[in-house]
Amino acid sequence: MSRSSRCGEQLSRDFFQHDTLAVAENLLGKILVFHAHHAVITETEAYIGQNDPACHAARGKTPRTAVMFGEAGYSYIYLIYGMYFCLNIVTEAEGFPAAVLIRGARLLSSSPPVLLNGPGKLCRALGLSREHNNQDLTISPHFCIENAPEKPSFQRTPRIGISKGQDKLWRFLAN
């Protein structure tokens, strides 16, 4: 984390190549950049490997989940309930399927800032959809995560909207 640790710098791959819980926690307060949009991440969830029953990759690699088995720092965007998209960022070592779901952010490129509470609303507001799946977030300044001065205080809770894996406190919510 040498170059990437400067404020406003695009995070490099090594930020994402770590334990998913650490990445989910450390993404709080960071800036999600998509073209003209800048948003402070306020809520994340971790989905970790084939032993996590709520993880899409729990039953192995399929065409949809293949990106989760790939290199860290790539986007995993999928359609949910036929109407909404959810944005994840792939984590950990290549071959280990895990990702962080971006559930909430405060949109700065608007006045006053708009609270995007919910992964579907977030993708709709930013214009993220299927065509932005499987993109490397460590390359382009138009789709990346930027470092930020401070990590906010936060709480951990069970993940939202799942029927399995509710015992884990894998949701991170900035105060």
Added chain:
DNA sequence: ACCCCGATCGTA
């Protein structure tokens, strides 16, 4: 080929 259900959201 078919069926079930989901990492959601807005409205009732």
Added chain:
DNA sequence: ACGATCGGGGTT
């Protein structure tokens, strides 16, 4: 509490 809406994944 519920409906909208459709692709993925398991089953036949």
